[in-house]
Amino acid sequence: MLDVQNSLAAPQVIRRQDYRPPDWQVPEVALDFALDPAATRVKARLEVVRTGAHDRPLVLDGDGLTPLSVTVDGVTINDWRLEDGRLVVPLPGSAHVVETEVELAPERNTQLMGLYASGGILCTQCEAEGFRRITFFPDRPDVLSRYRVRMMADKARFPVLLANGDPIAHGEAGEGRHWAEWHDPFPKPSYLFALVAGDLAVNRGTFTTMSGREVELGIWVRARDLDRTHHALSALKTSMAWDERTYGREYDLDVFNIVAVDDFNFGAMENKGLNIFNSRYILADPDTATDYDYDAVAAVVAHEYFHNWSGNRVTCRDWFQLSLKEGFTVYRDQSFSADQGSPAVKRIEDVRSLRAAQFPEDAGPLAHPIRPDAYLEISNFYTATIYNKGAEVIRMIATILGPQAFRAGCDLYFERFDGTAATCEDFVASMEEASGKDLAQFRRWYSQAGTPRVAATLTHEGGRAELRLAQRVPPTPGQEHKEPMVLPLKLRLFGAETGRPLGDEQLILMTDSTETITFEGVGERPVLSFNRGFSAPIVVESDRSAADLAFLGRHDDDPFARYEAMQQLMLDALVASVAAGNDSSQDGGHQAVLAAIADTLDDPALDPAFIAEAVLLPSESFIGDQMAVVDPDAIFRAREALRRNIGRELEGRWRAAYDSASAAGPYAYTSAAKGLRRLRTVALGFLMASGAADAGALAFRQFDDADNMTDRQGALGALAGSNAPERVPALDIFYNRYSDNPLVLDKWFSTQALSARDDTLAAVEELARHPDFALANPNRARSLIGAFSVNQRAFHAASGAGYRFVADQLIQLDRINPQTAAKLLPPLGRWRRFDAARAARMRAELERIVKAPGLSRDMFEQASKSLA
Numbered sequence: 044m045l046d047v048q049n050s051l052a053a054p055q056v057i058r059r060q061d062y063r064p065p066d067w068q069v070p071e072v073a074l075d076f077a078l079d080p081a082a083t084r085v086k087a088r089l090e091v092v093r094t095g096a097h098d099r100p101l102v103l104d105g106d107g108l109t110p111l112s113v114t115v116d117g118v119t120i121n122d123w124r125l126e127d128g129r130l131v132v133p134l135p136g137s138a139h140v141v142e143t144e145v146e147l148a149p150e151r152n153t154q155l156m157g158l159y160a161s162g163g164i165l166c167t168q169c170e171a172e173g174f175r176r177i178t179f180f181p182d183r184p185d186v187l188s189r190y191r192v193r194m195m196a197d198k199a200r201f202p203v204l205l206a207n208g209d210p211i212a213h214g215e216a217g218e219g220r221h222w223a224e225w226h227d228p229f230p231k232p233s234y235l236f237a238l239v240a241g242d243l244a245v246n247r248g249t250f251t252t253m254s255g256r257e258v259e260l261g262i263w264v265r266a267r268d269l270d271r272t273h274h275a276l277s278a279l280k281t282s283m284a285w286d287e288r289t290y291g292r293e294y295d296l297d298v299f300n301i302v303a304v305d306d307f308n309f310g311a312m313e314n315k316g317l318n319i320f321n322s323r324y325i326l327a328d329p330d331t332a333t334d335y336d337y338d339a340v341a342a343v344v345a346h347e348y349f350h351n352w353s354g355n356r357v358t359c360r361d362w363f364q365l366s367l368k369e370g371f372t373v374y375r376d377q378s379f380s381a382d383q384g385s386p387a388v389k390r391i392e393d394v395r396s397l398r399a400a401q402f403p404e405d406a407g408p409l410a411h412p413i414r415p416d417a418y419l420e421i422s423n424f425y426t427a428t429i430y431n432k433g434a435e436v437i438r439m440i441a442t443i444l445g446p447q448a449f450r451a452g453c454d455l456y457f458e459r460f461d462g463t464a465a466t467c468e469d470f471v472a473s474m475e476e477a478s479g480k481d482l483a484q485f486r487r488w489y490s491q492a493g494t495p496r497v498a499a500t501l502t503h504e505g506g507r508a509e510l511r512l513a514q515r516v517p518p519t520p521g522q523e524h525k526e527p528m529v530l531p532l533k534l535r536l537f538g539a540e541t542g543r544p545l546g547d548e549q550l551i552l553m554t555d556s557t558e559t560i561t562f563e564g565v566g567e568r569p570v571l572s573f574n575r576g577f578s579a580p581i582v583v584e585s586d587r588s589a590a591d592l593a594f595l596g597r598h599d600d601d602p603f604a605r606y607e608a609m610q611q612l613m614l615d616a617l618v619a620s621v622a623a624g625n626d627s628s629q630d631g632g633h634q635a636v637l638a639a640i641a642d643t644l645d646d647p648a649l650d651p652a653f654i655a656e657a658v659l660l661p662s663e664s665f666i667g668d669q670m671a672v673v674d675p676d677a678i679f680r681a682r683e684a685l686r687r688n689i690g691r692e693l694e695g696r697w698r699a700a701y702d703s704a705s706a707a708g709p710y711a712y713t714s715a716a717k718g719l720r721r722l723r724t725v726a727l728g729f730l731m732a733s734g735a736a737d738a739g740a741l742a743f744r745q746f747d748d749a750d751n752m753t754d755r756q757g758a759l760g761a762l763a764g765s766n767a768p769e770r771v772p773a774l775d776i777f778y779n780r781y782s783d784n785p786l787v788l789d790k791w792f793s794t795q796a797l798s799a800r801d802d803t804l805a806a807v808e809e810l811a812r813h814p815d816f817a818l819a820n821p822n823r824a825r826s827l828i829g830a831f832s833v834n835q836r837a838f839h840a841a842s843g844a845g846y847r848f849v850a851d852q853l854i855q856l857d858r859i860n861p862q863t864a865a866k867l868l869p870p871l872g873r874w875r876r877f878d879a880a881r882a883a884r885m886r887a888e889l890e891r892i893v894k895a896p897g898l899s900r901d902m903f904e905q906a907s908k909s910l911a
């Protein structure tokens with residue numbers, strides 16, 4: 044029985060080396076939708092052309108589709124067959140017109156792939172393989188077609204009908220229905236297809252491109268959300284101008300539309316001319332969105348817009364090349380955001396999220412190179428590795444080439460591959476050709492998984508300093524042996540006595556396993572500032588003393604390196620107290636940290652936003668990443684002890700910082716005001732940790748008086764993790780005030796799920812039964828389950844109850860929405876990092892998941908790889 048089930052379920056491995064060009068191209072597509080949530084009819088007319096000399100039939104992908112009819116050149120045929128969902132059509136000649144018709148039920152589509160309904164809006168999501176759930180088609184990114192789309196729907200329920208490209212015609216269709224036709228002149232792969240039908244309001248704008256063309260912009264949302272679209276619209280215009288200025292890339296259609304929906308599997312989608320967004324990355328106003336949310340809206344709007352060139356005009360040959368568009372586009376949106384505010388703070392944030400999400404992935408059972416070699420389900424590969432490590436790889440190329448050659452390489456790449464489906468190799472070769480630099484060894488970044496570790500030892504004797512470097516890439520699943528990587532390392536020496544730099548910043552390209560760099564004429568003892576700006580995505584192992592790290596925390600002129608020195612100082616102190624089983628406040632590690640934080644707070648030259656980053660303690664999970672066996676309880680105790688000590692010993696400074704940041708005046712969304720708000724809430728956190736008698740009241744006052752969500756949520760977060768009497772009232776007030784706003788309710792759920800209190804697991808179990816909890820809404824599922832499973836203390840409760848809760852939820856969610864469920868699995872998969880008792884409990888839950896009846900391919904891949 045089990046065997047039968049397994050063999051039925053056994054999904055097929057897709058391998059990069061098996062790539063073959065398509066047997067048939069489809070230059071022209073006409074789609075005709077009779078839209079209805081319960082029963083939508085889709086007619087597709089494909090002009091197909093045989094490529095090369097072969098006699099293979101036309102094979103069209105399909106997922107859950109049954110053809111109502113199939114015609115070839117206008118004649119109904121019956122010799123088609125279905126194989127594994129695919130429609131196989133024998134064709135005699137080299138060019139034919141193939142027409143099919145199918146029926147769908149969008150309102151029953153809970154996977155949110157293909158055509159589905161979200162709050163009464165009909166919309167699509169096709170990347171990577173959702174188009175095959177709409178119609179039979181060669182659903183692969185190297186089949187590029189011109190689309191003509193006709194939609195018909197009830198006019199009262201669906202007054203707005205949108206698709207890719209430009210609107211061509213519209214009219215009445217009788218019986219209260221209407222129709223619209225859209226045409227996209229740019230050939231595109233099916234994953235970029237989109238349509239939307241709904242009762243939507245629009246915030247319109249215009250953008251005049253660098254060649255003087257007028258583009259009509261529209262942000263489409265439900266009428267009640269309209270006044271929260273201004274930030275997105277202005278971010279769109281800023282992005283369009285930035286891409287012209289920075290990359291010379293101009294927009295190419297007459298309209299650019301964005302639609303926001305509440306039910307969405309990820310952030311957003313770059314469909315040609317019709318981006319569809321998770322509403323959390325569009326809607327923002329000061330009362331409901333934090334500064335972090337505002338920044339995320341701008342970054343995602345920019346990201347999707349930038350895809351018009353890096354993704355749409357030049358697309359991917361196959362899904363193994365995903366980082367070609369995602370890594371590059373993340374790099375582009377990171378540079379954009381850096382240009383809008385503080386580049387230093389942006390870099391710190393990006394590195395923090397790389398370390399939080401990508402480093403653990405690279406060190407765990409799901410590690411894969413940025414260009415993977417094999418997958419079961421491509422949806423599982425929209426990962427921090429493909430996106431964020433992919434962006435770091437592009438950043439290293441830019442660093443190695445320098446700005447001019449990098450831009451020349453991008454120009455060459457866009458020009459040469461415009462209108463085609465390209466590979467990562469095409470990108471790297473363009474960079475080589477434009478710069479004359481050899482990137483042969485650098486290509487290992489595309490094929491080797493794992494985070495390189497670099498040991499750096501600096502010695503000094505008689506005017507000469509020697510830096511010895513040794514790199515090692517740890518083994519990852521399927522890659523036991525690794526070759527040395529090319530590492531662009533920015534470094535600089537500072538004089539320990541004078542505090543002054545000894546020479547300029549250097550960029551060295553490390554290519555061997557070990558290298559030694561010599562510095563002559565070094566008169567005073569040098570202190571090493573290393574991997575400045577995080578020039579390579581590596582782990583640095585250096586034996587710098589607490590004194591030297593504190594010195595860099597004070598004197599380093601590279602803001603990232605300065606932040607990093609503070610982090611390392613804190614990390615060393617925390618790891619030492621965890622190792623010593625010591626949560627007391629008396630050890631010297633604490634003293635060095637306290638002094639460094641005091642100096643940072645006292646430095647009048649520093650930007651408050653930078654101070655707020657620099658004084659933040661490393662997260663519990665990042666501390667755990669430094670340990671051979673993670674002990675979540677010991678980490679929590681050590682970190683809390685340090686937090687309390689920092690709060691108590693520097694209480695006067697925190698109050699001063701809090702008061703000066705609070706004096707900023709009414710809300711404004713500017714870099715300066717954002718920095719002050721951030722510092723204010725960081726100071727509040729330390730005051731709460733200090734145990735000061737008035738801290739709860741202070742937090743409640745910030746919560747209650749706030750004229751913006753940043754201050755309000757910051758205070759709520761501080762209260763939610765505390766025992767303060769103000770905690771419950773604040774949570775209740777917050778809930779009642781925002782109970783009709785799903786995005787803010789998500790915050791209410793996640794704030795509680797992230798709480799450091801002892802009773803968090805019980806609270807979360809109860810929240811899962813709350814009437815506002817809904818597994819079917821991905822944002823809501825993530826706000827509770829996703830947030831809880833990164834709560835190191837509660838999720839890793841020694842009883843295993845946290846693991847069981849998450850596994851129960853994921854098994855349920857998998858039946859509704861496999862993609863979103865599978866994304867939430869990795870925290871359970873990291874069992875190897877924990878003690879034997881926890882590891883056994885985590886494994887037991889993974890095994891329970893693998894055996895769940897009807898498990899999806901998505902979940903099977905993640906869970907079985909995690910167990911392997």
Ligand code: ARG
Pocket residue numbers: 170171309311312313346347350369421422425
């Ligand atoms: N391409 C989209 C982006 O801009 C994300 C699509 C995610 N698709 C998926 N199957 N997970 O990042």
Ligand code: ZN
Pocket residue numbers: 346350368369372
């Ligand atoms: Zn993207």
